[in-house]
Amino acid sequence: MPDVLVLVDHDGERVHKTTYELLAAARRLGDPAAVVVGTPGTAARLEECLARHGATGVYAAESPEADEFLATPAVDALELAVREASPAAVLVSATTDGKEMAGRLAARLDAGLLIDAVDLDSSGAVTQIAFGGSYTVRSQVTHGMPVIALRPGSFEPEEHPVQTGERELLLPSIDPAASARITARRAALAGDRPELTEATVVVSGGRGVGGADGFKVVEELADALGGAVGASRAAVDAGYYPHQYQVGQTGKSVSPQLYIALGISGAIQHLAGMQTSKTIVAVNKDPEAPILDLADFGVVGDLFAVAPRLAREVAARREVG
Amino acid sequence: MNIVVLVKQVPDTAAERTLSEADHTLDRENADLLLDEINERAAEEALTLKEAVGAEVTVVSMGPDSAIDAIRKALSMGADRGIHICDDRLQGADVVTTAKVLAAAVRMVEDVDLVLAGNATTDGQGSAVPAIVADLLGLPQLTHARELTVDGGRLRAERETENGEASLDAPLPALVSVTEKINEPRYPSFKGIMAAKKKPVETVDIDDLFPDADDTGFLATRTRVVEAVPRPARAAGIRITDDGSAGRQLVEHLVAQKLV
Numbered sequence A: 001m002p003d004v005l006v007l008v009d010h011d012g013e014r015v016h017k018t019t020y021e022l023l024a025a026a027r028r029l030g031d032p033a034a035v036v037v038g039t040p041g042t043a044a045r046l047e048e049c050l051a052r053h054g055a056t057g058v059y060a061a062e063s064p065e066a067d068e069f070l071a072t073p074a075v076d077a078l079e080l081a082v083r084e085a086s087p088a089a090v091l092v093s094a095t096t097d098g099k100e101m102a103g104r105l106a107a108r109l110d111a112g113l114l115i116d117a118v119d120l121d122s123s124g125a126v127t128q129i130a131f132g133g134s135y136t137v138r139s140q141v142t143h144g145m146p147v148i149a150l151r152p153g154s155f156e157p158e159e160h161p162v163q164t165g166e167r168e169l170l171l172p173s174i175d176p177a178a179s180a181r182i183t184a185r186r187a188a189l190a191g192d193r194p195e196l197t198e199a200t201v202v203v204s205g206g207r208g209v210g211g212a213d214g215f216k217v218v219e220e221l222a223d224a225l226g227g228a229v230g231a232s233r234a235a236v237d238a239g240y241y242p243h244q245y246q247v248g249q250t251g252k253s254v255s256p257q258l259y260i261a262l263g264i265s266g267a268i269q270h271l272a273g274m275q276t277s278k279t280i281v282a283v284n285k286d287p288e289a290p291i292l293d294l295a296d297f298g299v300v301g302d303l304f305a306v307a308p309r310l311a312r313e314v315a316a317r318r319e320v321g
Numbered sequence B: 001m002n003i004v005v006l007v008k009q010v011p012d013t014a015a016e017r018t019l020s021e022a023d024h025t026l027d028r029e030n031a032d033l034l035l036d037e038i039n040e041r042a043a044e045e046a047l048t049l050k051e052a053v054g055a056e057v058t059v060v061s062m063g064p065d066s067a068i069d070a071i072r073k074a075l076s077m078g079a080d081r082g083i084h085i086c087d088d089r090l091q092g093a094d095v096v097t098t099a100k101v102l103a104a105a106v107r108m109v110e111d112v113d114l115v116l117a118g119n120a121t122t123d124g125q126g127s128a129v130p131a132i133v134a135d136l137l138g139l140p141q142l143t144h145a146r147e148l149t150v151d152g153g154r155l156r157a158e159r160e161t162e163n164g165e166a167s168l169d170a171p172l173p174a175l176v177s178v179t180e181k182i183n184e185p186r187y188p189s190f191k192g193i194m195a196a197k198k199k200p201v202e203t204v205d206i207d208d209l210f211p212d213a214d215d216t217g218f219l220a221t222r223t224r225v226v227e228a229v230p231r232p233a234r235a236a237g238i239r240i241t242d243d244g245s246a247g248r249q250l251v252e253h254l255v256a257q258k259l260v
């Protein structure tokens, strides 16, 4: 079986779940080999978890400056690994970082780039959702090796223990005139809530929430349901909630089991980021709001009355159940 | 300073967008086309710098004949000149080709200090073109910036992604892509619109951009859409008006659906 390279998402100590999704997807095409980019010692810490999820080999691309520069060390590492392994494909997560790395790698290799795949078959053809959920598209690479960025949450992680071995890749030193230096990092303050794009429940607030204080109502319902919080652009623009939680055309695309829209009108650009959700619930005091035309359960009413009630009812059921 | 702004014309997101039956590329004939809003912000950032430190701002767009309108829009905001890459052989270009062509066009501009782009287009959302252009030009990528400062020969940017925030630092020349938090774009004035009509726009094709290319044929894309199926429109389900019992009715529904 040919090798399929997987770029490992990690924080230096732990492998992120998205990596296990990539390993599961990679098995459809061949033997997954993991590429770890980090400071010296990182690959050794991650190896056991990677082997348990099916990585038949681990490429260690380590250098003291590997996490000091944006994107370039990972692109260099993948390029080296491709030259070593001649893989059938390279898989990365379709995160903001991953899409940029995949693009740069594809350009260097003159390879075919498929971004934001939600499914993948053994021929290497992928499924993508185009135009914010208006189309399902199947695409394939016609020239060069496929470089595929897989949307987080599209595959189930699988345990698949294998023997693995580590191989070193010698990262070239970084030219500081050609790469941006990361001088500070502040992790997203997700608190205890699940990651927006991976959550099975998302509760979003819009302009109707009326202010930053009003978002407590949104957060309380999200917490009762164990979900993530999202926001419309109008709510973000008005400063009610931070930008990284924006759902829609120019924000995050989410596809949870349950999406609850509170005080959101349902502009086409908002729908583009959530209309592939399994079940949509909307609470809006305007019976004409477009969101009610596609909600599986629409409530015409005041969100400040309905959402706290719902949160209490959910909490009560949880206690009983 | 010499600044290049990469701008794209996109179908109005407020309207329905369709894929052509023939080759599954975007149906532009039936769409309202406009300068992507994020590129107005990229242009705004260039013009702010122009006002602060002085700059010549060149707008570059790859697209069919109509893309000239997107260039003119940026010129009417205050940019100085345009380069329009227009070539039938670019129909259906993939992300890699798009970036290669844009990088070649940037090389046509002398002594570029800064390349500005949007962080993502609203029609493709690949969000990869700016990083690739940076790689091809050997420039640092300061992408997804919600804040940018130019100081002496250095750039500092605040990058915001789902992972959180990062402060970036790099020397000029460099490439920056902006998020919609970066600024509020100005409206073109009447004077600006009139002046834009007289500003120079050079139209180039791929022979101009790649004069040394051999004639084995130009590779527009390395990928192919094999099938495009419109997803069924969602229909409204249950609708109730709250009389104080909506919370309870909703939870019962969610329990029945096994969502709670």
Ligand SMILES: Cc1cc2nc3c(=O)[nH]c(=O)nc-3n(C[C@H](O)[C@H](O)[C@H](O)COP(=O)(O)OP(=O)(O)OC[C@H]3O[C@@H](n4cnc5c(N)ncnc54)[C@H](O)[C@@H]3O)c2cc1C
Pocket (backbone or CB within 6 Å): A205, A206, A207, A208, A209, A231, A232, A233, A234, A235, A246, A247, A248, A249, A250, A251, A252, A262, A263, A264, A265, A266, A267, A268, A269, A270, A273, A283, A284, A285, A286, A289, A301, A302, A303, A304, B013, B037, B122
């Ligand atoms: C290029 C472009 C990109 C965009 N990208 C995005 C994007 O990524 N995401 C996005 O969301 N938007 C995006 N937009 C903006 C989009 O067009 C809408 O302006 C935005 O989604 C509106 O947000 P909203 O529904 O919260 O606000 P509004 O449209 O103002 O709706 C507020 C709703 O709240 C209801 N309401 C008010 N008070 C209450 C109450 N007490 N209880 C119940 N209901 C109440 C009102 O009836 C109304 O329906 C984009 C626009 C453009 C042009």
Ligand SMILES: Nc1ncnc2c1ncn2[C@@H]1O[C@H](COP(=O)(O)O)[C@@H](O)[C@H]1O
Pocket (backbone or CB within 6 Å): B006, B007, B008, B036, B038, B039, B042, B060, B061, B062, B063, B098, B102, B116, B117, B118, B119, B120, B121, B124, B125, B126, B127, B128, B129, B130
């Ligand atoms: N055809 C194009 N012409 C000019 N700039 C483009 C083109 N395509 C993409 N860009 C630039 O790259 C940014 C991100 O695009 P994308 O990577 O396609 O999401 C856009 O906002 C533009 O600044």
